[in-house]
Amino acid sequence: xxxxxxxxxxxxxxxxxxxxxxxxxxxxxxxxxxxxxxxxxxxxxxxxxxxxxxxxxxxxxxxxxxxxxxxxxxxxxxxxxxxxxxxxxxxxxxxxxxxxxxxxxxxxxxxxxxxxxxxxxxxxxxxxxxxxxxxxxxxxxxxxxxxxxxxxxxxxxxxxxxxxxxxxxxxxxxxxxxxxxxxxxxxxxxxxxxxxxxxxxxxxxxxxxxxxxxxxxxxxxxxxxxxxxxxxxxxxxxxxxxxxxxxxxxxxxxxxxxxxxxxxxxxxxxxxxxxxxxxxxx
Numbered sequence: 001x002x003x004x005x006x007x008x009x010x011x012x013x014x015x016x017x018x019x020x021x022x023x024x025x026x027x028x029x030x031x032x033x034x035x036x037x038x039x040x041x042x043x044x045x046x047x048x049x050x051x052x053x054x055x056x057x058x059x060x061x062x063x064x065x066x067x068x069x070x071x072x073x074x075x076x077x078x079x080x081x082x083x084x085x086x087x088x089x090x091x092x093x094x095x096x097x098x099x100x101x102x103x104x105x106x107x108x109x110x111x112x113x114x115x116x117x118x119x120x121x122x123x124x125x126x127x128x129x130x131x132x133x134x135x136x137x138x139x140x141x142x143x144x145x146x147x148x149x150x151x152x153x154x155x156x157x158x159x160x161x162x163x164x165x166x167x168x169x170x171x172x173x174x175x176x177x178x179x180x181x182x183x184x185x186x187x188x189x190x191x192x193x194x195x196x197x198x199x200x201x202x203x204x205x206x207x208x209x210x211x212x213x214x215x216x217x218x219x220x221x222x223x224x225x226x227x228x229x230x231x232x233x234x235x236x237x238x239x240x241x242x243x244x245x246x247x248x249x250x251x252x253x254x255x256x257x258x259x260x261x262x263x264x265x266x267x268x269x270x271x272x273x274x275x276x277x278x279x280x281x282x
Contacts, residue, residue, distance in 0.1 A: 098241065124149045131143075166244070232250055
């Protein structure tokens, strides 16, 4: 039984990360979930017919509570809050399955949902839980959860952009990295959509632009300015949340960049610099 329970850990990590946008918080949720399981008496544990379902319900409820308090915490966050980026690889037990439901664009879109919408949608549409089980976690009727998921699904459709092949995305990100390292502002502008938005997240712990930068020329100028300030800048291609991204280093300072690409142009850049969100990248 113990081995079977621990095998649920990765699934719970995946659930928590998609619900919270934070690997660190997902790990805390899983730890708390198991703590509650082992706090039960042996007789009570024996009464639970499907321990995996019990773990999911508890983890889902903890995430729902955390989502409710997260909005208040993020209002006091210094600058923009960006979901924590995850790399490929790592400990299999803690690994987040990298698919379209963890792309940075998708996670950012999830932030616009209410906690109940997000939990209903992720549990049903991503993890395929029936609405009867979702209802037990959210504390609503199955019909209400169905409506919440439908509303969330509509948001997803409205935010959907035409797909660019992974190979072409990788080429565009590679070209961006080269142009940035070369401080080639014209090359950068040519890769950016006229309405591109770049957002940085330093969390008040390292320097980052507090407000989003909008427009191809301002964004290109910002990145060239950063390159000119750096004394030992290196830019490497890495998989960020399952998609082509970049990791930039300047001595001990680390930046992980995720991109959204529509057609042949970069439309969004998310630059995470908060060191508390970059533990898996160190």
